[in-house]
Amino acid sequence: MQFGDVPGLAKLKTKLATSVNKGKLPHALLLLGNEGSGKLALAYALTSYIYCTNRQNDDSCGECSSCRKIGSHTHPDVHYTIPLTNNSTSAKKPISTDFITQWREFNKDHTFFNTADWVSVIAKDENKQPNIYREETRSILSKLSLKPYEGEAKTLIIWMPEYLKTESNALLKIIEEPPQKTYFILVAEDSDELLTTITSRTQLVKVPTYTEEETEAYLKEKYNLESTKAEQLSYLAEGNFRKAISLVESVEDNYSALFREWMVACYTNNLAKAYEIGESLHKSGRTQTQLFLTNGLAILRQSLLQKMVDNYQIKAEKEQQDFIKKFSTTLNAACIEKSYEQINEVIYQIKRNSNGKMTLFHLSLNLRYNFVRK
Ligand SMILES: [Zn+2]
Incomplete structure (x- = not known):
């Protein structure tokens, strides 16, 4: 996903590209926008721009190995935290990596979706409440503690951080005191549902609703x-x-x-x-x-x-x-x-x-x- 693939939002794209170019991109961003806005697409385009090895002034190249890996959600330094449903009765709760294949597939066909759309793909019972489980925090902490495989930075995209609850305090703490060269890109819909510890630790970027x-x-x-x-x-x-x-x-x-x-x-x-x-x-x-x-x-x-x-x-x-x-x-x-x-x-x-x-x-x-x- 390049900035050019995201409809509209010209001012925001320029602003984000400029902060990357000046080395001033905040380490934790909260992209907040209504359902059906371009917030997740923008998060992907920004990630490509951060990692692109042939970056232009205003957009990633879309062709280098980093761009391609981010486009297929397979870049080893870009991680995802997404709400999941617990489909088994075992005590072991799921973590995002368990569902990464479905996430990649789903993102291939969908750009504008909500949590219910995603849950309908992964849940055996669609009425199941999605959640970001405490186990996720442990997995993320261990991933972020490793050195980047490629390039210089690590990124964690958290889609729908509304589902992060206080049990994920350790993850929130790391957003406050991040390891070197780590970006957190949070993509949220409803600011009322977000823990204040999230809003206070991230730089808010409001993604406007389309006209x-x-x-x-x-x-x-x-x-x-x-x-x-x-x-x-x-x-x-x-x-x-x-x-x-x-x-x-x-x-x-x-x-x-x-x-x-x-x-x-x-x-x-x-x-x-x-x-x-x-x-x-x-x-x-x-x-x-x-x-x-x-x-x-x-x-x-x-x-x-x-x-x-x-x-x-x-x-x-x-x-x-x-x-x-x-x-x-x-x-x-x-x-x-x-x-x-x-x-x-x-x-x-x-x-x-x-x-x-x-x-x-x-x-x-x-x-x-x-x-x-x-
Ligand atoms: Zn590129």
């Missing part, structure tokens, strides 16, 4: 979303990238199937079914209806591209791909374009408070008419 504009830009880039859809999801996500991502995924899962059903109902002149779909959307509210329709626009746009562009690669799961292929062979381009325009227009009508149920039914009739004429 709606930043969320929109991120969704557009990562998921190739259209402006309207990205805008609406960003509005609902409230700057929480974790929420934004789960919205995209759930909207695509739930609404794509419903959209396909709706299109088939219009095509086969099953107006009762089309009416029923419109009614259920109307009940789910205006925002959800808009999301449904904007998701539908994306499907039509892909159908059009499938029709026009040679060897076009459809980005969708199997069922959706089949539908798009069928849709684009059954209908001509003018028909798809016209339907696209009509759906687009309805999104704005619904935004302007029109009667959703009637508007949607009227739209079904228009689409039916398009499909008949192909």
Whole structure:
């Protein structure tokens, strides 16, 4: 992870890079930010910057051996303390190294996650409370007492230090009186849950929540979303990238199937079914209806591209791909374009408070008419 991979946060990145370059990085940092902010990504990018052997003014190189090892969470001098669940009945409590393989795998696929997401991966029983056990302290103390294997410094990243309780006093003591060249990077969400001994011994770095504009830009880039859809999801996500991502995924899962059903109902002149779909959307509210329709626009746009562009690669799961292929062979381009325009227009009508149920039914009739004429 480089600074360049972390969305936004330009000022913070510059500030952190400058303190590293001047040799003034505090030995214990507390990156504090809401769920779905870039705090953990920033911690990783900072760690890469500290160790990079080909450091540029504002970012790590991303290619040297240190960067690669930190990117895969396998650098021998970078350690992790993370909340864990005790899955066995034995008296021996787990320590982070026991779960390092799962942690590496999980971080490969996820950038913005919360404790529950992580617990769902490691716990046999998801209701189990995670914890940072006292045994962790012993393991960390022994790791930090060794000389660095590579480079000059050792780093301990503590994710969610909210789970450090007073039984971890020995670890907190070492933050106060750290061994030479040791960095502690704490990544936390809720300052009320932190022991005051943590907040008093670390330098606070507040990681701001993303703005709606930043969320929109991120969704557009990562998921190739259209402006309207990205805008609406960003509005609902409230700057929480974790929420934004789960919205995209759930909207695509739930609404794509419903959209396909709706299109088939219009095509086969099953107006009762089309009416029923419109009614259920109307009940789910205006925002959800808009999301449904904007998701539908994306499907039509892909159908059009499938029709026009040679060897076009459809980005969708199997069922959706089949539908798009069928849709684009059954209908001509003018028909798809016209339907696209009509759906687009309805999104704005619904935004302007029109009667959703009637508007949607009227739209079904228009689409039916398009499909008949192909
Ligand atoms: Zn590098």
